[in-house]
Amino acid sequence: MLTAVFQVRECDDAGHTLHVLLARRDEEWSLPGGAIGDRDTLSTAAQRHLAEQARLTRVAHLEQLSVFSDPDRVPETRTIASTFLGLVPRDIPTDATSNDAAWVNVTALPPLAFDHAQIVHQARRRLAAKLSYTNIAFALAPGTFSMSELSEIYGSALGYTVDATNLLRILSRRGVVVATGTVGRTGRAGGRPPSLYAFADASLRVTDEFATLRPPL
Template sequence: MIHRSTVHEVLIAVFQVRAFSDPDSPELAVLLWQRALDPEAGTWSLPGGTLRDDENLATSARRQLAEKVDVRSVAHLEQLSIFSEPDRVPGDRRIASTFLGLVPISTEPTLPGDTTWHPVSALPPMSFDHGTVVAHARHRLVAKLSYTNIGFALAPVEFSISSLREIYGAALGYQVDATNLQRVLSRRGVIEPTGRRAPSGKAGGRPPALFRFADNSIRVTDEFAALRPPQA
């Protein structure tokens, strides 16, 4: 058989909730850069690159991201699965370890010219299997919003419940009730009141209380959906 060399690469799906057309209904967006050169020139790719000898995967992911976005703005990063089909890209074999990264709303990191945010509901033509990676990452995010405090990595430091509702709605892909969101997250100790209030909006209305996330790293908050250990 033809001798092929194998390299290990890292690919990161970085998500942020952003306003596109309507500022009142923001959408989940993913960071992509457009390939200038073949193969697949013109298609859009996830940030990433080759693993170095002296770094582990998480370190590499942060280093690769630094080329596209201010890494300090990435509030959460976690491993997804590996894409290992021998022919997933042309040329040398590339085994891809994929990651999910999250950037809080309304941070605006400066981006290179080839790089922009795209709503996940309308992705441009994607390079290789990168569209599949985005789908996996979105699925993981939706699942973890239900049973962890991962929302901390999408929300600002302080927020009203209704703005948090917009963030969850955008990330999940369906509307959630603000009342119940507050109750669920409060009971689990995921969010807590700051005691401060925001000014009321342009059209008047009662000024909202401000909340914050209790932790700024991921924590499982509802481990057993069923088959819990006995209480006694």
């Protein structure tokens, strides 16, 4: 089994971008994963491999993605992979970067083992689609945030710029975000402190069956 875990992280040269967690095995980068133990469920196996291979123990959202069963996906060995999508909020510290694991910008992936690049692409499409009709961004956002910060998170995951004012209108109408009554710090350019918001729920729910955001990647 394999898990594609995403987090929006800050890059020195590109602002905030979507990153995926990779593990190095046999001199090759791959998604964290491995065999399922005799007493494992699929989700517990996924979480165990994330902890063992990348020291990641806190995942805000984990869901089954798909089953990859091409007979030739792993040469010389018939291997079926059950895959998962995982999300980590931006304010959760992660110390995976090492010789054996790293967070990598999804737009600059190194060569990956077998069909793992295809799995990452499918996981990105699932995330982008669900951002339109669910509240799944709760698992990428910090506990409180300004709308400009949340629009950066949506834009990083969707691959295009998202207008903060329009996003607030949509999410407020759906009851996805609520005002906290507090303000954040002003930016480097000064001005009024931004109002802070929070997600109304910390678990996945469908908010609108008809997507209003642009189509997924």
